[in-house]
Amino acid sequence: MKILLLSIAVFAAAISSLSAQHIKISGMLMDSATSRPVEFATVALMQSGKIIEGATADSKGRFVFSKVAPGKYIIQGSLMGYTTKSSELIEAKGEDLEIGIIRLSPAARKLDEVTVVEQKALFEEKSDRMVYNAEKDISIKGGDATDVLKKIPSVAVDIEGNVQLRGSSNIKVLINGKPSSIVARSVSDALKQIPADIIKQVEVITSPSAKYDAEGTAGIINIITKKNTMQGTNGSISPNFGQWNNWPNASINHRMKGISIAANGGFSNWRNKRYMQLLRSFTNADTVTKQDQTQWITGNGKNFYGTMNVDWDVDSLNRIGAGVNYYNGKNTNGFDIMFQESTQGKLGQYFSRDMSRTYDWAGATMNLDYTRLFKKPKKEVNLLMMYSFEGEDSDYDSDLLNRDNAVYYRERSYNISNNREGTVQFDFTNPLDSISTLEMGTKTIFRKILSDYRISSAVDGSEDFHDMPELANIFDYAQQVTSAYVVYSRTPKKKWGINLGARYEHTFIQANFLNGTAPFSNNYGNFIPSLSLSRSLKKDQQIRLSYSQRIQRPQFFYLNPYVNQADSKNQYGGNPYLKPELTHSLEANYSVSIKQTSINASFFLRQTNNAIEGINSVDSSGVLRQIFQNVAENSAYGVNLSANTKITKKWTVNGSLNLFYNILESQELKTRNADWMYRINLNSSIDFGKGIKAQLFGFYNSPRVNIQGSYGGFGFYNVVLQKEILKKKGTIGFGYDNPFNRTIKWRNDFVGPNFVQTQDVAMYRRGWRLNLKYEFGQMTGGSPRQKKRISNDDKKAGEGNN
Secondary structure (H helix, E strand, C coil), rough: CCCCHHHHHHHHHHHHHHCCCCCEEEEEEEEECCCCCCCCCCCEECCCCCEEEEEECCCCCCCEEEEEEEEEEEEEECCCEEECCCCCCCCCCCCCCEEEEEEEEECCCCCEEEECCCCCCEEECCCCEEEEEECHHHHCCCCHHHHHHHHCEEEEEECCEEEEEEEEEEEEEECCEEEEEHHHHHHHHHHCEEEEEHHHEEEEEEECCCCCCCCCCCCCCCEEEECCEEEEEEEEEEECCCCCCCEEEEEEEEEECCCCEEEEEEEEEEEEEEEEEEEEEECCCCEEEEEEEEEEEEEEEEEEEEEEEEEEEECCCCEEEEEEEEEEEEEEEEEEEEEEEEEEEEEEEEEEEEEEEEEEEEEEEEEEEEEECCCCCCCEEEEEEEEEEEEEEEEEEEEEEEECCCEEEEEEEEEEEEEEEEEEEEEEECCCCCCEEEEEEEEEEEEEEEEEEEEEECCCCCCCCCCCCHHHHEEEEEEEEEEEEEEEEHHHHCCCEEEEEEEEEEEEEEEEEECCCEEEECCCCCCCCEEEEEEEEEHHHHHHHHEEEEEEEEEEHHCCCCCEECCCCEEEECCCCCCCCEEEEEEEEEEEEECCEEEEEEEEEEEEEEEEEEEEEEEECCCEEEEEEEEEEEEEEEEEEEEEEEEEECCEEEEEEEEEEEEEEEECEEEEEEEEEEEEEEEEEEEEEECEEEEEEEEECCCCEEEEEEEEEEEEEEEEEEECCCCCEEEEEEEEECCCCEEEEECCCCCCCCEEEEEEEEEECCEEEEEEEEEECCEEEECCCCCCCCCCCEECCCCCCC
């Protein structure tokens, strides 16, 4: 009898338990302003402050928790662009529950116009990166991406658009988390094609975790462009004009019922002017020869940049995205050169040169992405594919004239290159609990580079050109990089958080030449660890300690063996035998917020082995040739200090100091060069009310060392006044760069075994800007899910075209 009663009790308990597992709680999320369903929001089932289960609202805003045990719960709905909202306490007993509607309030509501609830700071410090909110900065209007990067602490941009992070040019620049083939070819050229008006944020990651490609020894700069995050259709038109650059651009966005379309494009018509004087003294068999070369350079270019992205939320758990990024440009520099040489005080060679150098390129990047979400919040799988191609023609025409201005020698050259790249990437993110996450993935990149160059000459100055086969070649280069990573992160609120990762990358290389040079192949593997510890302290303080190891593979700009000898006395070329750089990086970061002031201090140490440097050598005829070589160790240690404060409610000031000691040492060249370097930034914004704002910005870069000398220091400043018009739908702004200085001047110094050289440069940079913008369309609440992108941050890109 007891056994029977016990069996009945067990059976009843089992039935009760089974029934409890099938209690269903359902409801609906709705926009409080428009009474429309909020689709694809995250919904959490919470008990005693902890998340028990997660779900995603469907396209009609409906959500269901189908297996809920008896108890008391709170339902919480959240989505980017909305304020998180929780239901009242509900009790699940034995019957299914329909809790009705939970209304989410948009973070930015539209009545007659959009009203921003909370104004973001210009600079924000995150746990693993610094974020610059470029859309809040009026002084960059009408410029390009180089004007944006100039504003960021620890980032230095020279007059040519070359970028350094904490004194190193070994960085990776991404656009919306993705690489671009034009960025791989030249960072400076890429930045000049992106209008500042379309940039929303810039993220600076100085200690990337193992989930990022191991490239970029100094870190990663991610440029995030503006994108529609609301339902409906809107856009903007910005016809910007300036003394040195016209940058008209436009954007349009549409999102409705799970489909989001975003497109933008711009056209740049730029020009520049500069003067250079080069003085060189070299020794040949105890004979001292001096060279004096002056040149006026005038440049102009026309560049187009356009993107289009389409995202389709198939249902609440599946998403497909596709996009294309296209660019096309032609840039020309004209050179008027005078050269004179003297040996032991006696006049020697003399000539003047009329030269034109043109870079003409076009390319595109296409991507296809698939994302699979799960009912468990933040658990997802991503399959990403990308293909890019680019063609470039690099040509020059050169005429030498004697003292009677008669042409006695002519030369012309072309270098046709073709770059193709394909990528397949798989990522899996799995939250282990509310504070721990495991990430893992794999990736393969296929690259194919072809460079065909020819040189011909007419020795009598006629049109009868003859090829010079000894200077011609075809360079065929293939590279494959396969990698895998795993990252564990844990972020408790009151204890130390940790991000621990490991990555392995294997590289395969095959290179062939047409001119009889022996082909070569190479393959190597690299294990890349990363570790970051962080903790939030009392009174809005945060500390972070991190270590990362990075690798920097040379890309086409450094590898192409073509020697550009447009200037017969100053030539440069690549080196196909370069090896990758390896860097160890340590960083300690401290940040604190005190009322209206935020302060950040970063201490860093970086050691790069096998560093790639451009090495100058002068031959017996006085020709300087620069070739890239693995000849140095590059060490740097220093501090980056930045602060942002509100002096009054309408007056904001922020500034930064980047100070570090850089050591370059080469056993092969038996040389060492070291010095302190710094960069100072200052930015001040005033809101006068009635839609009128003003901003003043300035920076100074100290001289920076290289293995054979130093590049000169220089400063830059500008002032901007902006007024809102047309009921805040439009803005008009006027800016002036360097109003008290017609030119920016600096001096470069180089020393070699048999030569000493100085180069004085003056670039004309005083100029005005007129910035116009008109926004149109309607916006209502709603926000698309965040989207993961391919980031091929594994290449050392070129720094412009010298």
